[in-house]
Amino acid sequence: MTDNTALKLESDIREILSPSGLLPLGWFEIDDQPALLIGNIGSSQWQVFSGASPLADGKADPMNRWTVGVISALAEKLPAGLVVQVRYPFGEPNWPFQDYGRAAMGIDQSPIGLLIHPEYGLWTAFRAAMVFADNFELPKTRKFDHPCDNCSDKPCLNTCPISAFTVDGYDYLACKSHVAGQKGTACREGGCLARLACPVGSAHQYQKPHQAFHMKAYI
Ligand code: B12
Numbered sequence: 001m002t003d004n005t006a007l008k009l010e011s012d013i014r015e016i017l018s019p020s021g022l023l024p025l026g027w028f029e030i031d032d033q034p035a036l037l038i039g040n041i042g043s044s045q046w047q048v049f050s051g052a053s054p055l056a057d058g059k060a061d062p063m064n065r066w067t068v069g070v071i072s073a074l075a076e077k078l079p080a081g082l083v084v085q086v087r088y089p090f091g092e093p094n095w096p097f098q099d100y101g102r103a104a105m106g107i108d109q110s111p112i113g114l115l116i117h118p119e120y121g122l123w124t125a126f127r128a129a130m131v132f133a134d135n136f137e138l139p140k141t142r143k144f145d146h147p148c149d150n151c152s153d154k155p156c157l158n159t160c161p162i163s164a165f166t167v168d169g170y171d172y173l174a175c176k177s178h179v180a181g182q183k184g185t186a187c188r189e190g191g192c193l194a195r196l197a198c199p200v201g202s203a204h205q206y207q208k209p210h211q212a213f214h215m216k217a218y219i
């Protein structure tokens with residue numbers, strides 16, 4: 001019989017997080033303890049974040065500061081002692097969030113490095129991982145077929161104007177310099193053209209201001 005603690009906790013967390021637009025993405029284990037991955041799907045958090053004070057105050061890393069605020073408020077609403085640690089995909093140490101995404105969501109890497117989900121495509125990002133004290137049973141992660149296996153044209157690999165994706169990997173320095181330069185307006189204002197070329201989950205593509213926000217932070 002399955003212990004339903006994890007499902008009940010996930011449902012409570014989903015409800016508490018719902019006004020922020022962040023959501024639980026799946027369970028996995030960190031050092032044999034239950035952990036829940038939290039993130040956004042498409043621009044699910046953009047409307048709330050873009051009206052929040054961390055973006056308006058002009059200080060550095062507004063999305064990260066906003067995330068810490070949302071997750072800290074969530075932890076305070078849960079029973080005392082239940083959350084033993086919160087890990088973030090920014091700051092130190094550099095936790096392996098793409099490994100967490102693989103474990104929690106049953107998805108894998110696309111040829112351009114981002115993890116791809118059959119429904120949400122390349123449009124998921126991870127904002128936090130919460131580690132819990134109790135050793136409750138976790139629901140099994142569904143393992144999806146890899147969407148790229150059925151994509152013969154692979155437009156993500158031949159759309160980048162400077163061919164940043166090669167057999168040697170992702171040339172992020174060339175990418176950054178293009179995005180910051182005169183010819184990089186399309187990427188800078190509309191988002192990575194290689195990512196946008198993927199047909200999977202295109203309904204979840206980030207809204208334009210959300211794309212531009214990340215590209216500005218990236219350069
Ligand atoms: C360092 C880092 C970067 C560096 C990569 C430097 C490099 N050498 O390539 C830079 C700043 C360039 C970067 C850029 C982006 N990143 Co980044 N990045 C990270 C970070 C903080 C650490 C990764 C790491 O060091 N892992 C540890 C090492 C040992 O493992 P690794 O597998 O070798 O890691 C390498 C890859 O992850 C790679 N990488 C990181 N991001 C990206 C993005 C792309 C497109 C590719 C091809 C590779 C790549 O760089 C790492 C170091 O070489 C993670 C968050 C985290 N804590 O995991 C996010 C993360 C991997 N990035 C992410 C994203 C979304 C991006 C951007 C698309 C952001 C944006 N602009 O919207 C951009 C890509 C630019 C573009 N073309 O659009 C997401 C991926 C989500 C997903 N679905 O898989 C993560 C998980 C952050 C998050 N909050 O969700 N990133």
Ligand code: SF4
Nearest residue numbers: 110148151155156198
């Ligand atoms: S364009 Fe095709 S190969 Fe590239 S990420 Fe999308 S599904 Fe995968």
Ligand code: SF4
Nearest residue numbers: 160175187192193194
């Ligand atoms: S942001 Fe632009 S330059 Fe960088 S990888 Fe994407 S398409 Fe290429």
